[in-house]
Amino acid sequence: MSTGHVSAGIDAGSSAIKVCVTRSQAGAGAEILSTAVQRIRRRNIGDVVRATFDEACAAARVEPRDLCYVASTGDVDAVDFATGHLYGMTTHARGALHFMPDARAVLDVGALHARAIRMDDRGKVLGHRMTSQCASGTGQFVENIARYLGVPLEDVGRLSIASTEVEEVSSVCAVLAETDVINMVSRGLGTGDILRGIHLSIAGRLLRLLRAAGADGVVAVTGGLAADDGLVACLRELLGKEKAKPKKPLPKLDLRAHPLSPLAGAIGAAILAAYRHDQLERRGRTASAAVAMEAG
Amino acid sequence: MNDPAAAVLERARALVEDRKLSTVTRWKESHPGALAIGHMPVYVPRPLLEAIGCMPVALFGGGDAIDIIRGDSYFQSYICHIPRSTVELALLGDLSPIDGVLFPSICDVIRNLGGMWRMLFPEKYATYVDLPQSFEPDIGGAFYVLEMRRIARELAERGARPLDPARLGEAILRENERRAAIAELDALRREASWRCRASEAYLLVRAGGVLETREHTALIHEFLACARRRSGRPVDNVRVVLVGSFCEQPPLELVRALEKSGCEIIDDDFQLGMRMIDGPIEIAEGEDPLVALSRAYLEKGRDTASRYIGDLVKGAGLVRRVRESQADGVLFAAASFCDPALLDQPMLEAALTKAGVPHTSFKFSENMGQFSVIREQAGAFSDAVKLWGAEGAAP
Amino acid sequence: MTEHADAGARDQSQLTQKRMLAEHFDALAHAKERGRKIVYTFVPGNVTELLGALDLLPVLPEINALQSGMRGRSVGYIAEAEKAGHSKDVCTYVKCDVGMLRSGNIGPTGQRLPEPDLLLLSYTGCFTFMKWFEILKQEYDCPVVMLHVPYQTEGTITPEMRAYVVSQLERNVIPALEKVAGRKLDMDELARRLDLSARAEEDLVRVWESARHRPSPIDGYFGGVYYVGPIFSSFRGTEEAVRYYRELRAEVDERVRQKKGPMTPDGEVPEEKYRLVVEGPPNWTSFHDFWRMFSKEGATVVSSTYTRVGGLYDTGFRHDARRPLESLADYCLGCYTNLGLPARLDLLERYVKTYEADGFLVNSVKSCNSFSVGQLLMLRKLEERTGVPGGFIESDLVDPRYFGKANIENRVQSFLQMLETRRRLGPGAPLPERKEARRSLPVLDERGLP
Amino acid sequence: MRSVIGIDLGSTTTKAVMLDEQGETLGFGITNSRSNYEVACAVARIEARTAARFGMLERALAQDGNARVWLGPLRDAFRLELFMVDLADLRHTIEGHLAASQRPDRKTLDAAAAHVLDVIAAGAADGFLGGAARRSDFFRDIAGAGFVAEAEALARSGRVAFEPLVALYDRAILDVETRLRPRDTRALLDRALDRIRAMPGAAGAADTLAWAVAHVTRQPIEEVAVVGTGYGRQTLPFPKAAVRSEILCHGRGAHRVFPDTRTVLDIGGQDTKAIQVDGRGVVTSFQMNDRCAAGCGRYLGYIADELGLGLHELGPLALGAKKAIKVNSTCTVFAGAELRERLSLGQRREDILAGLHRAIMLRAMSLLARSGGVRNELTFTGGVCKNPMATRILRELVDENYGADITLNVHPDSIYMGALGAALFSLDDLAAGTVPELPSFVTSHGTEVAS
Numbered sequence A: 001m002s003t004g005h006v007s008a009g010i011d012a013g014s015s016a017i018k019v020c021v022t023r024s025q026a027g028a029g030a031e032i033l034s035t036a037v038q039r040i041r042r043r044n045i046g047d048v049v050r051a052t053f054d055e056a057c058a059a060a061r062v063e064p065r066d067l068c069y070v071a072s073t074g075d076v077d078a079v080d081f082a083t084g085h086l087y088g089m090t091t092h093a094r095g096a097l098h099f100m101p102d103a104r105a106v107l108d109v110g111a112l113h114a115r116a117i118r119m120d121d122r123g124k125v126l127g128h129r130m131t132s133q134c135a136s137g138t139g140q141f142v143e144n145i146a147r148y149l150g151v152p153l154e155d156v157g158r159l160s161i162a163s164t165e166v167e168e169v170s171s172v173c174a175v176l177a178e179t180d181v182i183n184m185v186s187r188g189l190g191t192g193d194i195l196r197g198i199h200l201s202i203a204g205r206l207l208r209l210l211r212a213a214g215a216d217g218v219v220a221v222t223g224g225l226a227a228d229d230g231l232v233a234c235l236r237e238l239l240g241k242e243k244a245k246p247k248k249p250l251p252k253l254d255l256r257a258h259p260l261s262p263l264a265g266a267i268g269a270a271i272l273a274a275y276r277h278d279q280l281e282r283r284g285r286t287a288s289a290a291v292a293m294e295a296g
Numbered sequence B: 001m002n003d004p005a006a007a008v009l010e011r012a013r014a015l016v017e018d019r020k021l022s023t024v025t026r027w028k029e030s031h032p033g034a035l036a037i038g039h040m041p042v043y044v045p046r047p048l049l050e051a052i053g054c055m056p057v058a059l060f061g062g063g064d065a066i067d068i069i070r071g072d073s074y075f076q077s078y079i080c081h082i083p084r085s086t087v088e089l090a091l092l093g094d095l096s097p098i099d100g101v102l103f104p105s106i107c108d109v110i111r112n113l114g115g116m117w118r119m120l121f122p123e124k125y126a127t128y129v130d131l132p133q134s135f136e137p138d139i140g141g142a143f144y145v146l147e148m149r150r151i152a153r154e155l156a157e158r159g160a161r162p163l164d165p166a167r168l169g170e171a172i173l174r175e176n177e178r179r180a181a182i183a184e185l186d187a188l189r190r191e192a193s194w195r196c197r198a199s200e201a202y203l204l205v206r207a208g209g210v211l212e213t214r215e216h217t218a219l220i221h222e223f224l225a226c227a228r229r230r231s232g233r234p235v236d237n238v239r240v241v242l243v244g245s246f247c248e249q250p251p252l253e254l255v256r257a258l259e260k261s262g263c264e265i266i267d268d269d270f271q272l273g274m275r276m277i278d279g280p281i282e283i284a285e286g287e288d289p290l291v292a293l294s295r296a297y298l299e300k301g302r303d304t305a306s307r308y309i310g311d312l313v314k315g316a317g318l319v320r321r322v323r324e325s326q327a328d329g330v331l332f333a334a335a336s337f338c339d340p341a342l343l344d345q346p347m348l349e350a351a352l353t354k355a356g357v358p359h360t361s362f363k364f365s366e367n368m369g370q371f372s373v374i375r376e377q378a379g380a381f382s383d384a385v386k387l388w389g390a391e392g393a394a395p
Numbered sequence C: 001m002t003e004h005a006d007a008g009a010r011d012q013s014q015l016t017q018k019r020m021l022a023e024h025f026d027a028l029a030h031a032k033e034r035g036r037k038i039v040y041t042f043v044p045g046n047v048t049e050l051l052g053a054l055d056l057l058p059v060l061p062e063i064n065a066l067q068s069g070m071r072g073r074s075v076g077y078i079a080e081a082e083k084a085g086h087s088k089d090v091c092t093y094v095k096c097d098v099g100m101l102r103s104g105n106i107g108p109t110g111q112r113l114p115e116p117d118l119l120l121l122s123y124t125g126c127f128t129f130m131k132w133f134e135i136l137k138q139e140y141d142c143p144v145v146m147l148h149v150p151y152q153t154e155g156t157i158t159p160e161m162r163a164y165v166v167s168q169l170e171r172n173v174i175p176a177l178e179k180v181a182g183r184k185l186d187m188d189e190l191a192r193r194l195d196l197s198a199r200a201e202e203d204l205v206r207v208w209e210s211a212r213h214r215p216s217p218i219d220g221y222f223g224g225v226y227y228v229g230p231i232f233s234s235f236r237g238t239e240e241a242v243r244y245y246r247e248l249r250a251e252v253d254e255r256v257r258q259k260k261g262p263m264t265p266d267g268e269v270p271e272e273k274y275r276l277v278v279e280g281p282p283n284w285t286s287f288h289d290f291w292r293m294f295s296k297e298g299a300t301v302v303s304s305t306y307t308r309v310g311g312l313y314d315t316g317f318r319h320d321a322r323r324p325l326e327s328l329a330d331y332c333l334g335c336y337t338n339l340g341l342p343a344r345l346d347l348l349e350r351y352v353k354t355y356e357a358d359g360f361l362v363n364s365v366k367s368c369n370s371f372s373v374g375q376l377l378m379l380r381k382l383e384e385r386t387g388v389p390g391g392f393i394e395s396d397l398v399d400p401r402y403f404g405k406a407n408i409e410n411r412v413q414s415f416l417q418m419l420e421t422r423r424r425l426g427p428g429a430p431l432p433e434r435k436e437a438r439r440s441l442p443v444l445d446e447r448g449l450p
Numbered sequence D: 001m002r003s004v005i006g007i008d009l010g011s012t013t014t015k016a017v018m019l020d021e022q023g024e025t026l027g028f029g030i031t032n033s034r035s036n037y038e039v040a041c042a043v044a045r046i047e048a049r050t051a052a053r054f055g056m057l058e059r060a061l062a063q064d065g066n067a068r069v070w071l072g073p074l075r076d077a078f079r080l081e082l083f084m085v086d087l088a089d090l091r092h093t094i095e096g097h098l099a100a101s102q103r104p105d106r107k108t109l110d111a112a113a114a115h116v117l118d119v120i121a122a123g124a125a126d127g128f129l130g131g132a133a134r135r136s137d138f139f140r141d142i143a144g145a146g147f148v149a150e151a152e153a154l155a156r157s158g159r160v161a162f163e164p165l166v167a168l169y170d171r172a173i174l175d176v177e178t179r180l181r182p183r184d185t186r187a188l189l190d191r192a193l194d195r196i197r198a199m200p201g202a203a204g205a206a207d208t209l210a211w212a213v214a215h216v217t218r219q220p221i222e223e224v225a226v227v228g229t230g231y232g233r234q235t236l237p238f239p240k241a242a243v244r245s246e247i248l249c250h251g252r253g254a255h256r257v258f259p260d261t262r263t264v265l266d267i268g269g270q271d272t273k274a275i276q277v278d279g280r281g282v283v284t285s286f287q288m289n290d291r292c293a294a295g296c297g298r299y300l301g302y303i304a305d306e307l308g309l310g311l312h313e314l315g316p317l318a319l320g321a322k323k324a325i326k327v328n329s330t331c332t333v334f335a336g337a338e339l340r341e342r343l344s345l346g347q348r349r350e351d352i353l354a355g356l357h358r359a360i361m362l363r364a365m366s367l368l369a370r371s372g373g374v375r376n377e378l379t380f381t382g383g384v385c386k387n388p389m390a391t392r393i394l395r396e397l398v399d400e401n402y403g404a405d406i407t408l409n410v411h412p413d414s415i416y417m418g419a420l421g422a423a424l425f426s427l428d429d430l431a432a433g434t435v436p437e438l439p440s441f442v443t444s445h446g447t448e449v450a451s
């Protein structure tokens, strides 16, 4: 092996497993050796994790045993062979910083969760807000509506952006909103317009999360929904329409998605894995000790 | 692995999970005619009850063990969970060994629950304990003494023994022994948290809700003896103080989930009533023990949310606790819709921020079963402290 | 012609009230320059006569919050407070007040409210009050004085409770007020004010009782919140209040004589179709929409408990110059939310019966545990005791997010339709279907075909 | 014949009940709700009229046992004819869409769709005749299932992509469903008769049947009063005076069928209602969920989708549970995820299903308790009462909480209680002489041609 720490991050999400292998100097100057994503699709999670991990290792041409540290993130119980676990906010923050060094906040939207994270220039989480137990601002909502409208996920963003007339969705609840959608279809509204309505409704909720978390400056949109440019466009649009009180201007936000955005968690985990490995080593503990310790 | 404390912990767990209060039933069988008096959290003068021959029973709600059906019919969705499960337990008949219930003045929910109790169970004794918010001995103190006399009198009318100062003095001594034992337990957690984890202390202290004081003290001592024999070593965890002015208790699984996410809880206010008074209740020479009991409340009561702080500085006490226990940060864990805790929180947070103590907050309910969100949050908190070391603790 | 005169007459007392309020807020706005001292305190358990006797000006944060709600400001204020870390779950009055404070403390008349010289924490019937002033204490650097009013668990005032309150008044509250005012309390002046209070209270009770008439000349909830304005807030124990209530009473008497129903924002209720008793505070952000849901269906509220939170007078209590501190204590102890639930239930039963209500309705507000906990049980018990059907709706005081208009309207209409059906059938009337077949419907297959 | 109609526009299904002036049931009709409320109501009404015709046929043939046994096959054949009409419309619509589209693969898709539809049409008779069991009776479901199955088969052969092909159906079905087409009952029945004639052994009865059809379809059925109810009452296609609160209707309908019931539980697609009624069927109190659809019928819909099952298969599968696993979130959208997660933890499918059913019934129980508990008899209505696991858990919970002596009524037609209540209200209107204006989908005839 050449110089540096080769480490892996595994992001076990509720809809997909994402893996990244990096080479870095204790987390600094990381270079992505490979990434892999597999949707779970009703398969056994453990199997998908293993398969995605093997795929990523093969692509990076590394043997799993040569990795100095494997960090899992997302679902704690999904990866039984990880050296240690890091939590989603920590890894998304760090991952986002890798491909967007200016970012000082992260908006991570996955299938069943959404969180807004404020961080410093090293990716340390300073504040956050998240949704819980309600699907009204998450990817699953978009998926359901898309399925209802017969639109493949990949087309959702394009259609929404092309829309010219928006239709507001009034229900807070993702289920009751479907009824709104039925109404819209009946009034002959176009698929794109409806999707945009849904995007706007979600975007409104996400923006409130960002504000509540105290985000300021560049915001990296991460998670699966970062791939949905329709949503990102709506977020920007709402941002432009926000009304500030004259005396108290709201912090300026600059929302950006990146092609690597959906992989932010895995990237962050891989980088921090190397950092943690080094940290423990310097404290005179080996990584295998970390396995025992952090499992206990 | 042979855990020397396994047996005593198992006993504590059985006591905590004993919904049907079999220890209380047994106690009543061996004390014919005596009353078992339940009380809601947080604080009631338990020694007073013992002194008049009653068994005080702490009612900590139904936890996650029961499905709430009828209990829900009395409470709107925006009210915390403990009153629902308490009503449910009563309607299921699980509280039948209880002859009466005291509702201390912690918040409007408990207060009104007292009124509901009278309407739902007119045959049982129920009263509100109006703890004083004036801390001058001859105003609030005098009122509290009268309040305690009233309760003693009303219970005597229902078969309790008349209040006798000597017996009250003894009960207070027993209570002091218990407090000393709990203090020892807390000290062990602070100094060697791998010998006594928060989830264990939670069980041990809570078990006291259905035990006579002396038995409870013995239980804790037994555990302490075992725990000191435990092997083990420090874990790479973050030290936190967990606050929330609990009345509704978090499910044990939540405490475990927090531990699993890398947070070592070295101080908390679970079952706050058992720790409400700092230090022993002192009876001055020739003093009426009832006055001593009242005085202890006025002077040594913790500055928790249900007490008016008067001229004290909000949050100063919490900062002191963090420093004393050398904690890295504070977790606020309030029951959803818990007014006292949630109204206090911004003030406490401000104090912590000022003192440079990192903190994070979340809400729970006693019957929650999904901890993923909380785990993420506590995990991110512990990650930050871990990865960025001491600096993580002082932003 | 009469229509016109009547609207004018009604306007009279409203105008009077408006003027009084404007003057009060003006006095507040100029208080500092005129050297007057300000005391913040709460509506329930307010000791306005004491303040007045010491020439102290009261500010009531709850009133400010409700005004902010009515003027559509509360959303922003609440957001402001939530951003500052206040929970979504807690009383929106507090958040509205905190938000207003952080946005410059502009009162309902657009003038700035003065900062307090003293926070008088009348801790009556609501736990949140204590937290509220603890929070304000962090914002303002001024003393706080606690007046702990014990709870009437049994619905009776014991000598111990009264003595506890009186001793706090004597030993803590009055000295603190005197210190701020810079002078001693004149007991004669206090007595004079208590006398004035009793007179206004007498007239207010007559207004409440006018609802026995059919049609009721007043709406004791939506209209009622206006009637209690002066006496709940800063005017108890003043000549102006006495005048206002005399005027109001005369107007109401006149409506009775003309057999007229209450006035609403959309004019007079043409026909009294339903008589209701309401428990729980109203929603302020959509107050008129809410009122309209009732008035347009001909539903009049003949009595309500919310209008008793700042003092319960129709069970006989009056302020009494002969026992000044004792009667102030009894007043504080007697506010509606300071009563145990059984006593609240008794009062509701009394209202349903006295005013011959067709139904009663609970508006359960998310903010207020003091009101809300136990309402569902009260509803059921009241149905049992009176045989009159109850309805239940949920909303909030000043947080419009919790006022689901369509949903509330659906419930109100269903409730009124239910009263209507019951009325049409009358008690024990024959069954509606001509053929009340006991037989089952024909069994159909899955497709709905017989 | 003079009749009244009650229509309950639900979030999932729209139901109609037709009564004669004496309050006797003439017919029930049901269809799936769709984006056009007016069409949904009109179709449900037509279904009820059709059912009424079959009822009349049955009475006309009361004396003739030989002919009567052919009524069942006639009904199946009628359904088949109806299906063919809708299928033709679907074909036409798909062709229209493709003709208007610029896609380069237009031709391939056109041929593929034609093939798929041919296969469906060829297999249709087997699905209807001979007492075949169907997962659903709604055109959308039958045609959709067939389309997806055939499209998958085609896609496997590699000649056409699956997604765009199925998208054609998804797009077209919306149009088909929201278009109101007249139903020529007489013509459909005649064609159905032709099919009967061709069946072995039918020759003798066919003439009698034909006579009865001719006789029955000549009789006019006049609707003199209509009352509507249902969710989203603000947008119902009825004049305001003809709309009644769904709560009152459900209470009234259930009480009509079970006069001793004092408590009604209705679980529909998006809401759950607990209703108390007095001895006359007048509602005395009620509770319903609002703003959040957690734990309603749609929840089970998502679960069924996730497992690729029909709604009616879910309950029976869950009955095989050994225990109910504790399920925490009842957010409808999370239901699928929760299921997936638990399956991956290795928990038994049946046990998870039992837990999911229990979770929604627990929510219903708290609403019930809040509305005043269960008095003597509980009537369970709404779509979810068709689910045997739901009713079993309800029975258990009622036993545990209110005692085993409570009667639990679940009627095969419980889903119609709201519509029945509405019909009873319209009888009231008739009796009181306050019949509101008839909605336009009733007055603008032409939607059902009988004679």
Ligand SMILES: Nc1ncnc2c1ncn2[C@@H]1O[C@H](COP(=O)(O)OP(=O)(O)O)[C@@H](O)[C@H]1O
Pocket: A012, A013, A014, A015, A016, A017, A109, A110, A111, A112, A113, A138, A139, A140, A142, A143, A153, A154, A156, A157, A222, A223, A224, A225, A227, A228, A229, A262
């Ligand atoms: N191309 C895309 N366009 C729109 N949404 C997408 C796209 N790809 C994925 N998604 C959304 O992203 C979600 C998955 O996000 P992800 O962060 O992987 O979630 P998790 O980590 O919970 O598995 C899906 O619910 C889906 O809605």
Ligand SMILES: Nc1ncnc2c1ncn2[C@@H]1O[C@H](COP(=O)(O)OP(=O)(O)O)[C@@H](O)[C@H]1O
Pocket: D009, D010, D011, D012, D013, D014, D033, D231, D267, D268, D269, D270, D271, D296, D297, D298, D299, D300, D301, D311, D312, D313, D315, D382, D383, D384, D385, D386, D387, D415
């Ligand atoms: N055959 C069936 N078997 C089991 N459950 C069913 C069946 N049909 C419908 N359901 C359930 O009933 C729900 C619809 O109920 P329904 O009363 O029609 O709702 P709505 O009145 O809102 O249209 C569906 O979401 C489904 O859960």
Ligand code: SF4
Pocket: A133, A134, A135, A136, A172, A173, A174, A175, A176, D291, D292, D293, D294, D295, D330, D331, D332, D333, D334
């Ligand atoms: S509001 Fe809708 S999306 Fe949110 S929890 Fe309820 S059912 Fe789920």
Ligand code: SF4
Pocket: B080, B081, B082, B083, B106, B107, B108, B109, B110, B246, B247, B248, B335, B337, B338, B339, B340, B341
């Ligand atoms: S949990 Fe909080 S709000 Fe609920 S009863 Fe306890 S103290 Fe009151």
Ligand code: SF4
Pocket: C062, C091, C092, C093, C094, C125, C126, C127, C128, C129, C367, C368, C369, C370, C371, C397
């Ligand atoms: S809780 Fe109720 S009484 Fe207390 S401040 Fe809020 S609204 Fe007022």
